[in-house]
Amino acid sequence: SDEYDVKICCMGAGYVGGPTMAVIAKMCPRVRVCVVDLNQKQIDAWNTDELPIYEPGLLDVVKTARGRNLFFSTDISGEIQKADIVFISVNTPTKTQGIGAGRAANIKNCELCARTIAEVSTTDKIVVEKSTVPVRTAEAIRRVLKCNDKGLNFQVLSNPEFLAEGTAIDDLESPDRVLIGGSQSPEGLAAAEKLASVYANWIPRERILTTNLWSSECSKLVANAFLAQRVSSINSISALCESTGADVSEISRAVGMDDRIGKRFLQASVGFGGSCFQKDILNLVYLCETYGLDECAEYWNQVVKMNDYQKKRFSEKMVAKMFNTVTGKKISILGYAFKKDTGDVRETPSMFVVKDLYAEGARIHVYDPQVKREDMWSEMAYTCGISPDTDPKLDAAVTTSPDAYAACEGSHSVAILTEWDEFKTLDYEKIYKSMSKPAFIFDGRNILDHDKLREIGFEVHAIGKPDPNAFDDL
Ligand code: UDX
Ligand code: UDX
Ligand code: ADP
Numbered sequence: 001s002d003e004y005d006v007k008i009c010c011m012g013a014g015y016v017g018g019p020t021m022a023v024i025a026k027m028c029p030r031v032r033v034c035v036v037d038l039n040q041k042q043i044d045a046w047n048t049d050e051l052p053i054y055e056p057g058l059l060d061v062v063k064t065a066r067g068r069n070l071f072f073s074t075d076i077s078g079e080i081q082k083a084d085i086v087f088i089s090v091n092t093p094t095k096t097q098g099i100g101a102g103r104a105a106n107i108k109n110c111e112l113c114a115r116t117i118a119e120v121s122t123t124d125k126i127v128v129e130k131s132t133v134p135v136r137t138a139e140a141i142r143r144v145l146k147c148n149d150k151g152l153n154f155q156v157l158s159n160p161e162f163l164a165e166g167t168a169i170d171d172l173e174s175p176d177r178v179l180i181g182g183s184q185s186p187e188g189l190a191a192a193e194k195l196a197s198v199y200a201n202w203i204p205r206e207r208i209l210t211t212n213l214w215s216s217e218c219s220k221l222v223a224n225a226f227l228a229q230r231v232s233s234i235n236s237i238s239a240l241c242e243s244t245g246a247d248v249s250e251i252s253r254a255v256g257m258d259d260r261i262g263k264r265f266l267q268a269s270v271g272f273g274g275s276c277f278q279k280d281i282l283n284l285v286y287l288c289e290t291y292g293l294d295e296c297a298e299y300w301n302q303v304v305k306m307n308d309y310q311k312k313r314f315s316e317k318m319v320a321k322m323f324n325t326v327t328g329k330k331i332s333i334l335g336y337a338f339k340k341d342t343g344d345v346r347e348t349p350s351m352f353v354v355k356d357l358y359a360e361g362a363r364i365h366v367y368d369p370q371v372k373r374e375d376m377w378s379e380m381a382y383t384c385g386i387s388p389d390t391d392p393k394l395d396a397a398v399t400t401s402p403d404a405y406a407a408c409e410g411s412h413s414v415a416i417l418t419e420w421d422e423f424k425t426l427d428y429e430k431i432y433k434s435m436s437k438p439a440f441i442f443d444g445r446n447i448l449d450h451d452k453l454r455e456i457g458f459e460v461h462a463i464g465k466p467d468p469n470a471f472d473d474l
Contacts, residue, residue: 004032004069006198009083011113013037013046013072015053015168015275015344016130016161017089022061023172025070027202034071034079046072054343054370057169077120084123085195087159088113088141089130094279103286105279107137114141118148126191128157132224132276134283135217138181155191157182158213160220165274166341178208181216221284225300228277230265232306238268238464239313245471248464249446268464270417270444271311271349273338278304278347311349314415314463315356318442321461322413327361330411330436334404335418335445336368336376343370345379349444350417355384358397365399367407369420373400405431413440419447432456 006028010021013035025033037043045052047066051059062070073079080086090109095101110131117127127145129138138156145154158181163171178199182192189210196208211219238248248268256263272278281300288297319326338348345351350366357364366376376398381387388395401407404423408414408431416423424447432439441453443462450460454468461467 005030007032007083008085009079010035010087010089012089013042019168025065026061032069036073036076036079040074043072043074055168056341080120085126087128087130092131100286103282105283114144118145124153126155128159132220135214138213158216165344179216181211181213221280224276224280225284227265229303231272232303234266234268235310236306241464242466245466270314271307273348275346311352315353330363332407332411332414333366334416334423336366336371337418340420345375365401365407367401367404409434412436415442417444419445
């Protein structure tokens with residue numbers, strides 16, 4: 001109908017598609033946006049006030065636009081037919097088997113979307129890759145679309161998403177940049193301009209960058225690889241700090257004040273998680289290997305290896321400090337999400353620590369304000385290959401607690417694995433009193449006041465923070 005300037009259909013109603021489309025709809029009342037998904041439950045949830053993902057501010061944005069120019073539907077064919085622009089925003093997980101297993105991204109879902117678009121379209125479309133994909137995926141999409149023999153014109157654009165979970169709405173409403181890659185032909189440039197004009201409704205033109213397709217696809221992988229590399233770099237230094245008496249926070253501050261380096265993403269931690277960092281680096285590694293660039297592949301692979309080391313180092317330190325045994329001991333895990341302000345547990349470092357402690361025979365009590373027990377298990381099954389189905393003892397060994405105090409009561413140690421704000425203001429005197437002694441705290445995010453905890457009586461171990469008694473001050 002004529003009431004809209006542009007009609008958008010987005011395939012995939014997940015962590016990326018949902019928030020991105022909600023913000024486009026909010027910011028552009030004259031653009032019709034419909035998000036479609038194969039998963040009926042997911043779509044039903046988007047149509048209620050119990051959204052399928054937890055993201056601060058998202059519900060308000062959805063409520064502003066839903067029913068006005070924002071819709072959620074499972075009528076994939078019908079919505080593709082109506083649209084001028086179709087976004088592909090489906091999951092592209094690391095392959096678990098076959099060629100490139102454990103490294104290459106599986107673009108099966110993207111290809112399926114392209115096939116559906118080719119099959120059902122009756123008018124020209126601009127097809128936008130939103131999902132993170134290996135470089136040159138646009139070519140595969142273009143070829144699949146071309147097999148449509150109805151004489152339609154399809155333009156493929158790459159428009160990677162840079163939002164971070166927990167701050168998605170801010171990131172979408174005022175992004176550092178929007179990147180649009182397209183073919184440099186007149187038709188390609190016109191398609192890129194059409195998409196740019198949607199974003200220009202709220203984003204200054206100088207922040208909308210256009211490049212060729214391959215630069216755009218590659219930039220997304222590189223941006224995530226650089227961010228993850230900073231975390232691994234500072235985490236490698238955290239290990240050095242614990243052995244030398246240097247303090248990693250002081251180092252981050254000193255190094256980050258160099259403008260050329262910058263202060264963000266230098267927070268030492270138990271390791272990075274999330275659906276993107278590891279996946280995208282492995283994707284980059286695989287890409288380099290594919291072109292015979294083994295040194296480049298090895299260089300980036302170290303970022304992932306350092307992250308694995310950091311996670312392992314954390315659980316090993318816990319066991320070592322607790323007299324080399326946690327068998328039968330109650331251990332409290334505060335935080336299971338891969339970062340604060342999200343319920344997402346994909347690749348969360350907490351899972352690896354829980355897995356290690358479980359293998360040591362500990363009784364584990366987990367509290368996270370947003371994580372659902374079922375999500376914990378499905379991610380553990382997917383990533384670690386263990387679940388209560390295959391490993392019946394797991395269900396009894398890992399309890400999910402209703403709050404932090406319940407999780408900590410009677411335990412030998414508390415590990416902070418997600419930097420939720422609410423963990424900073426817990427009553428640690430009360431927690432200390434309820435615990436077995438000596439009471440340990442392992443701060444995997446360096447968010448607590450360690451001096452104060454020591455005054456209460458805790459034995460505190462934190463990332464890149466040397467034991468105050470171990471090194472002489474000069
Ligand atoms: C460096 C540090 O910048 C400085 O803070 C420290 O005190 C001494 O070491 P310097 O070696 O004098 O200073 O020069 P710098 O500008 O850092 O360049 C070092 C090398 O890196 C040069 O060969 C330069 O050409 C190269 N470089 C730098 C690049 O190849 N690309 C870049 O983007 C930046
Ligand atoms: C990331 C990118 O930031 C985003 O641009 C891209 O679109 C998707 O991937 P996300 O994974 O949602 O976003 O969160 P991010 O804030 O980048 O954190 C990733 C992981 O790194 C988290 O586990 C976080 O705790 C960890 N991290 C981050 C650190 O350990 N230290 C830091 O200083 C920063
Ligand atoms: P991301 O973090 O990239 O957004 P998610 O897993 O959160 O990934 O979301 C991807 C969504 O894409 C899922 O809801 C999934 O059901 C949906 N999806 C996967 N394949 C298709 C497809 N061929 N057509 C429509 N939706 C799809």
